[in-house]
Amino acid sequence: MSIFKFKEFEVAQDRCAQKIGTDGVLLGAWACQDKTPYNILDIGAGTGVISLMLAQRFPSAQIEAVELDEDAFEQAAENFENAPWSDRMFCFHATFQEYFEEIDETFDLIISNPPFFDSSSIQNDNAMENTREQARFDDALPFEELLFGVYQLLDDDGVFACVIPYDREAHFLKIAAHYKLSPARITHVKGTENSAVKRSLIELRFRESEIKTSALTIEISRHNYTAEYTALVKDFYLKM
Incomplete structure (x- = not known):
């Protein structure tokens, strides 16, 4: 069995198409830094790693997760x-x-590391046959339906946190605005100082406020992590 060991918990992942990756761990560590949530929803739980990280971070929180596969x-x-x-x-x-x-x-708090490849852009008819790829396509949960559900379930003072591709950020925020969800905090993530921004960590709320923006670089060189990234994930990874 494939077991990923964190400092305070373990995650089996042999039956999951989507293995534990940087996106989910970053989101679990980054989300909801300025308030203490007491009921949390994880959309598309996968292995459950994000829920487990939030259970560690917020000892009084009740956590529900929903998973299709x-x-x-x-x-x-x-x-x-x-x-x-x-x-x-x-x-x-x-x-x-x-x-x-x-x-x-x-x-x-509602949190999600959603499927994010747009299947309409894929020409290979066999692409969707691969379970791992299917888990990453947004046919099962388009941004529109994700954000509509968040609109339905988020508390008036609640926070929705997610990680999406940087090149889909503008499209995502346009849909969010339709549901009266405004960005409160955005962090742009890139692998190294000289690489392009690949991911956007985003927090949305119903009340408009000044957007707190920042940038995060993961590595200085291979397996040589930046101080900012280390500070964010050190409570979870064994070797941090």
Whole structure:
């Protein structure tokens, strides 16, 4: 079994198409720095790593996660059960659309590392046959439906945090504005100082405010991490 060991928990990932990666760990460490959420929703849980990171960061939080893929759902549920915080974590097997149509509560923090490749741009008819790629395509949860669900479930004073490709940021924020969600905090992420920005970490809220923008570089050189990145993830990675 493929086990990824963090400082305070372990994550099995052998049954998940999407393995633990930098995007999810960054989001789990970066999100919601200025408030303490007490009820959290993780959309598209995958292995459950983001939920587990948030359970570590916020000891009083109740966490719900929703996952469409059956294997990933079962694995996330097992990872929750094996965690030190299993009594306050629960995973639902459903599409997000099914979930938000049934749920009548709201959340202080909603978080998602959503599928983000636009399948309409792919010419290879066989591309969608690969499970790993399918998990990263946005057919199952387009930005429009993701943000509509967030609009339905986010508390008036809540925060929605996500990570998306930098080149889709403007499109994403345009859709968010339609649902009265405004950017409060954006961090642009690149691998090295000389590489292009690849990811946008974004927090949205219902109330407009001055946008806090920043940049984050992950590595100085291969496996030589910047001080900013190390400070962000040091409570989680074993070797940080």
